[in-house]
Amino acid sequence: xxxxxxxxxxxxxxxxxxxxxxxxxxxxxxxxxxxxxxxxxxxxxxxxxxxxxxxxxxxxxxxxxxxxxxxxxxxxxxxxxxxxxxxxxxxxxxxxxxxxxxxxxxxxxxxxxxxxxxxxxxxxxxxxxxxxxxxxxxxxxxxxxxxxxxxxxxxxxxxxxxxxxxxxxxxxxxxxxxxxxxxxxxxxxxxxxxxxxxxxxxxxxxxxxxxxxxxxxxxxxxxxxxxxxxxxxxxxxxxxxxxxxxxxxxxxxxxxxxxxxxxxxxxxxxxxxxxxxxxxxx
Amino acid sequence: xxxxxxxxxxxxxxxxxxxxxxxxxxxxxxxxxxxxxxxxxxxxxxxxxxxxxxxxxxxxxxxxxxxxxxxxxxxxxxxxxxxxxxxxxxxxxxxxxxxxxxxxxxxxxxxxxxxxxxxxxxxxxxxxxxxxxxxxxxxxxxxxxxxxxxxxxxxxxxxxxxxxxxxxxxxxxxxxxxxxxxxxxxxxxxxxxxxxxxxxxxxxxxxxxxxxxxxxxxxxxxxxxxxxxxxxxxxxxxxxxxxxxxxxxxxxxxxxxxxxxxxxxxxxxxxxxxxxxxxxxxxxxxxxxxxxxx
Numbered sequence: 001x002x003x004x005x006x007x008x009x010x011x012x013x014x015x016x017x018x019x020x021x022x023x024x025x026x027x028x029x030x031x032x033x034x035x036x037x038x039x040x041x042x043x044x045x046x047x048x049x050x051x052x053x054x055x056x057x058x059x060x061x062x063x064x065x066x067x068x069x070x071x072x073x074x075x076x077x078x079x080x081x082x083x084x085x086x087x088x089x090x091x092x093x094x095x096x097x098x099x100x101x102x103x104x105x106x107x108x109x110x111x112x113x114x115x116x117x118x119x120x121x122x123x124x125x126x127x128x129x130x131x132x133x134x135x136x137x138x139x140x141x142x143x144x145x146x147x148x149x150x151x152x153x154x155x156x157x158x159x160x161x162x163x164x165x166x167x168x169x170x171x172x173x174x175x176x177x178x179x180x181x182x183x184x185x186x187x188x189x190x191x192x193x194x195x196x197x198x199x200x201x202x203x204x205x206x207x208x209x210x211x212x213x214x215x216x217x218x219x220x221x222x223x224x225x226x227x228x229x230x231x232x233x234x235x236x237x238x239x240x241x242x243x244x245x246x247x248x249x250x251x252x253x254x255x256x257x258x259x260x261x262x263x264x265x266x267x268x269x270x271x272x273x274x275x276x277x278x279x280x281x282x
Numbered sequence: 283x284x285x286x287x288x289x290x291x292x293x294x295x296x297x298x299x300x301x302x303x304x305x306x307x308x309x310x311x312x313x314x315x316x317x318x319x320x321x322x323x324x325x326x327x328x329x330x331x332x333x334x335x336x337x338x339x340x341x342x343x344x345x346x347x348x349x350x351x352x353x354x355x356x357x358x359x360x361x362x363x364x365x366x367x368x369x370x371x372x373x374x375x376x377x378x379x380x381x382x383x384x385x386x387x388x389x390x391x392x393x394x395x396x397x398x399x400x401x402x403x404x405x406x407x408x409x410x411x412x413x414x415x416x417x418x419x420x421x422x423x424x425x426x427x428x429x430x431x432x433x434x435x436x437x438x439x440x441x442x443x444x445x446x447x448x449x450x451x452x453x454x455x456x457x458x459x460x461x462x463x464x465x466x467x468x469x470x471x472x473x474x475x476x477x478x479x480x481x482x483x484x485x486x487x488x489x490x491x492x493x494x495x496x497x498x499x500x501x502x503x504x505x506x507x508x509x510x511x512x513x514x515x516x517x518x519x520x521x522x523x524x525x526x527x528x529x530x531x532x533x534x535x536x537x538x539x540x541x542x543x544x545x546x547x548x549x550x551x552x553x554x555x556x557x558x559x560x561x562x563x564x565x566x567x568x569x570x571x572x573x574x575x576x
Contacts, residue, residue, distance in 0.1 A: 104372030
């Protein structure tokens with residue numbers, strides 16, 4: 001090792017460069033934790049398979065005046081929304097909570113790594129995972145369940161903005177939620193039920209328009225219902241909105257508004273509550 | 283720049299509710315110095331160090347670390363300090379090599395990561411994931427990540443707790459190497475022999491303030507360092523405290539010839555320490571921790 005004090009210190013590395021370095025580090029660590037990887041990537045695919053098979057027995061499908069919609073096609077948008085929620089919200093809420101509990105965040109706080117680079121790394125990891133997740137889900141849906149994919153740019157544009165906005169909202173809410181579990185060990189026990197309940201009330205596993213109306217009202221407060229609805233507008237025939245949506249339309253404006261509202265709320269709460277140290281650490 | 287002390291603390295205060303954790307603490311650490319902070323649990327060591335590291339806000343007093351107030355210091359300041367925390371359990375899935383190289387990227391002028399891996403003795407573990415390291419190896423990795431940025435000042439919080447004796451010796455060599463590089467080191471420890479071995483100066487903290495400081499050899503002052511001469515007199519065991527044990531022994535030798543049961547004892551650092559924190563009598567009682575002369 002050489003001398004300790006350099007006469008002139010070079011400039012600090014930029015936040016963007018470090019954000020990229022963090023993304024690489026986060027991805028490597030994430031993919032080494034096999035159980036989490038398998039759960040996050042396989043869960044939506046398995047659920048799609050189960051629900052499409054159970055509801056679609058004897059070739060039954062959702063009969064609409066404009067033509068039948070197979071159950072796999074109806075459930076795919078919900079599974080897409082679930083996949084987004086898992087890779088963004090659930091993943092970050094648990095991972096950051098564990099990192100905080102293990103002292104990893106405190107260690108980073110003592111280094112010149114800027115907070116922005118830490119969060120850029122998380123965002124990068126979530127984006128890569130999300131893209132992978134979508135690729136797997138869509139390929140399986142198209143090849144194994146014959147779900148027709150949209151063939152025009154407008155539908156894919158809708159897919160892109162719902163996906164991006166949903167991912168951003170999920171990630172920001174995940175960061176905010178990570179302060180809630182009291183320890184790393186309890187993190188998944190606190191986060192998973194929230195995710196599961198939202199899935200059941202938001203029309204991921206059942207037809208949303210057939211849920212009790214109070215349940216629909218509850219679900220409408222949260223982002224998952226809107227993400228699922230936005231994705232239905234991508235993967236279901238346009239005229240189906242009249243029959244499968246409670247409002248009779250895809251409600252893109254409301255979807256964007258609710259997701260944006262949660263994005264802002266998550267951001268404000270996250271910034272105000274984020275802690276680098278454990279709760280019992282002063 | 284080099285003339286100003288690395289750490290300057292005066293009248294530092296910090297309370298948690300009614301409990302005064304730090305209560306008027308003064309401390310100066312010069313550049314290139316190795317200072318050990320000793321004290322019982324709850325003495326305020328960790329609170330003090332965490333204020334110096336910028337983790338905690340203080341209630342009062344002045345603090346300067348590398349010329350800046352840690353409460354308002356930025357990235358540039360953080361690139362000049364190294365922090366080795368106790369009780370972290372993170373980074374499980376990354377390998378030693380990946381981590382040292384990754385952390386080096388955070389700093390403007392890092393050490394060569396490969397040289398750091400060699401210096402902490404983890405060359406053979408460079409491809410091992412953190413979760414497979416032993417406690418001592420983990421601690422070495424913590425130190426590697428704390429020094430890879432070429433810090434001017436390193437904080438070590440109870441670095442060898444739970445080490446086996448050989449691991450502690452190796453660790454001490456590592457710290458000695460850092461000191462030889464000119465790095466200023468502030469360490470907290472429970473181990474008196476560690477402080478004695480590593481530190482230029484020992485600072486004893488009790489109830490949130492400094493109760494004594496000095497080199498390990500003269501901590502506690504002359505009185506606490508008085509030798510005790512023991513022998514078996516005509517009417518049983520005798521004991522005398524003296525500044526001039528040689529003279530006393532000569533006197534005894536003239537009286538007895540071969541002095542029965544002769545022992546010359548000097549208090550160890552541990553004896554002095556225990557007396558300073560009011561835990562035990564300053565008189566050496568256990569020959570195992572004293573220099574005995576027969």
